[in-house]
Amino acid sequence: MKKKEVLVLEELLGSNKKIAAEIRKKLEEKGILTTNILGSPGSGKTMLLEKIAERMRPSYSMAVIEGDIETERDAERIRAKGIPAWQIITGGACHLEAKMIGKIFPEIPENLDFLFIENVGNLVCPASYDLGEKIRCVLLSAPEGDDKPKKYPKAFTTSDCLIITKSDLLPFLPFNLEQAKKEALEINPNLKIFATSALKDSGIEELIEFFLSSLHNLRQKNA
Amino acid sequence: MHELSIVANLFEILDEQAREKKAKKIITVKLIVGKLSGVVPECLETAFDVYKKETIAEGATLKMEEVPLKVKCRRCGTEITKDDFIFICTSCGSRELTTISGTELLLEKIEMEV
Numbered sequence: 458m459k460k461k462e463v464l465v466l467e468e469l470l471g472s473n474k475k476i477a478a479e480i481r482k483k484l485e486e487k488g489i490l491t492t493n494i495l496g497s498p499g500s501g502k503t504m505l506l507e508k509i510a511e512r513m514r515p516s517y518s519m520a521v522i523e524g525d526i527e528t529e530r531d532a533e534r535i536r537a538k539g540i541p542a543w544q545i546i547t548g549g550a551c552h553l554e555a556k557m558i559g560k561i562f563p564e565i566p567e568n569l570d571f572l573f574i575e576n577v578g579n580l581v582c583p584a585s586y587d588l589g590e591k592i593r594c595v596l597l598s599a600p601e602g603d604d605k606p607k608k609y610p611k612a613f614t615t616s617d618c619l620i621i622t623k624s625d626l627l628p629f630l631p632f633n634l635e636q637a638k639k640e641a642l643e644i645n646p647n648l649k650i651f652a653t654s655a656l657k658d659s660g661i662e663e664l665i666e667f668f669l670s671s672l673h674n675l676r677q678k679n680a
Numbered sequence: 681m682h683e684l685s686i687v688a689n690l691f692e693i694l695d696e697q698a699r700e701k702k703a704k705k706i707i708t709v710k711l712i713v714g715k716l717s718g719v720v721p722e723c724l725e726t727a728f729d730v731y732k733k734e735t736i737a738e739g740a741t742l743k744m745e746e747v748p749l750k751v752k753c754r755r756c757g758t759e760i761t762k763d764d765f766i767f768i769c770t771s772c773g774s775r776e777l778t779t780i781s782g783t784e785l786l787l788e789k790i791e792m793e794v
Contacts, residue, residue, distance in 0.1 A: 461794045463701060467693055469686050469711070469785045552682050582682035585718035585785075610765040611718045643766045646775035 473586055476555035480562060480589025484572065488679055489565075490672040491572045493588050495612055496596030498578030501622040503531045504655040505596065506573055510538040512665050519571040522561055524553040526577060541566070552582035555589055570672060584611040592671060594618040599626045603637035610644050618649045620664065625654040683723040686785070687731045693787055698736045703792035706737040710788045715749040715763070717785040749782030 468474065484491050496502045506521055513519050521542040523531040532544035543561050545553060553576050565572065574590060576583040595616040597605050600623060606613045613619065619641050627634060638650050649667060653660035690709070698706060709728075713721055721744050728742045749762045755774040767777050 459794050460707065461701065461703070461792050463697055463790045463792065465693065465697060465787045465789055467787050469689050469693075469787060472689055472692070550682075550685065552685075554685070581718070585682060585686075607765065611716060614716065614765070614767075642775075643768060646767060 470585065473555045476559055477587035477589040480555060480558055481591065483562070484565075484589060485591065485675060485679070487567060487569070488672075488676050489569045489572050490592070490668065490675050491574065491588075491590045492592045492594055492668070493574045493576060493583075493590035494594050494596065495576050495580065495583045495616065496578065496622075497580050497598070497601055500578070500596040500598040500601065501655060502575050502578070502596055503534055505620065505622060505653065505661075506535060506575060507538055508655045508658070508661050509573070509665065509668075510535060510540045512661060513571065514539055517570040518566070518568060519573065520565060520569055522553075522558065522572070522574045524557070524575060524577045526550070531575065547577060550577070551579050552577055552586050553588055554586050558588050571668060580605065580609040580612045584609075584615050591675060592617050592668075594620055596620050596622050597637065597641075598622040599624060599630050599632045603632045603634070603640070606637065606641040606644055613641055613648070614645050616645065616648065618651070618667070621650070621652045623654060623656070624652040624660060625657045681723060683719055683727040684731070686719060687724065687727040690728070690787060691731060691735065691737070694737055694790065695735075697790055698792060701792060701794060703736065703794050705793045706740045706790055707793060708741050708743060708791035709737065710743045710745070710790070712747055712784055712786040712788050713744050714747045714782040714784040716765075716779075716782045719785060721746060745788070747781050747784060750780040751777040752780050753777055 494502050521535045524545045526547050529544045532542040535542035545557050574588055593616045595612045641648055651660055651664050725742055732738055752759050753769040753774050754776040756772040758771040760770055768775055
């Protein structure tokens with residue numbers, strides 16, 4: 458019996474990163490701003506996308522990829538707003554991976570402005586998977602509590618943008634908005650923070666402006 | 681619990697390496713797991729034990745080296761080991777920190793019988 462030690466030093470998520478980099482390159486070349494949306498189940502990801510769709514639709518083209526363990530429901534909700542949507546049913550997997558986006562890629566229209574990917578509801582696993590997005594947003598709904606950034610650091614350290622949702626409930630909850638912002642900025646000083654209520658239609662305009670200026674920057678870079 | 685999916689990726693690399701080096705079996709697999717890699721070593725171990733059955737790594741041992749999260753201040757140069765995820769320099773209060781280590785998730789080496 459002969460023993461041999463082989464030094465490998467290979468990233469375990471290397472194959473995902475490679476596919477994600479290819480997707481990002483292609484989407485950016487097309488001038489499509491891609492956003493990966495993370496958040497717990499029930500944090501309001503789909504409803505926020507419905508609101509964004511309502512505002513964007515008259516002037517901009519957008520599409521949505523929905524990730525869920527089961528059902529086509531979220532994609533149906535988006536389609537009801539007149540927006541093309543694809544549903545990825547993971548059948549149990551707790552996150553989306555770049556290769557799942559890669560399968561849908563050929564169907565994505567060329568002349569799109571915005572592509573949103575709604576990840577599987579989970580604050581843990583999706584944080585480890587690059588999907589080829591330009592912007593990563595993490596949602597934190599007021600009922601979840603202001604302590605989540607510290608408890609689930611990876612979702613917040615890897616995001617560009619924190620969207621506090623259901624802000625209309627803040628007066629009824631022991632959620633300290635300033636404390637949540639402070640803690641989130643401690644673990645990621647570069648986070649852009651928005652407080653929104655899709656139900657009361659507040660804070661959505663600022664968020665749309667952020668996406669529009671990000672799209673503008675992307676296309677300026679291309680030009 | 682995405683550790684099973686990560687272990688599936690690990691086995692793709694193990695299979696490839698074993699084929700290339702004409703290994704009869706894999707004895708030890710050594711990983712480097714960063715504190716902010718997003719995986720739980722215990723879950724990785726469980727997933728590895730489930731996955732290895734009837735593979736070339738059936739009897740293999742999984743070893744893991746946990747790497748702390750280390751950052752360096754771009755303003756004053758201080759290197760800090762972080763366990764609180766507060767990205768503020770403890771020396772000068774700057775928020776301009778660069779992560780040096782702790783986010784990695786690597787297959788470092790494989791011990792095999794050839």
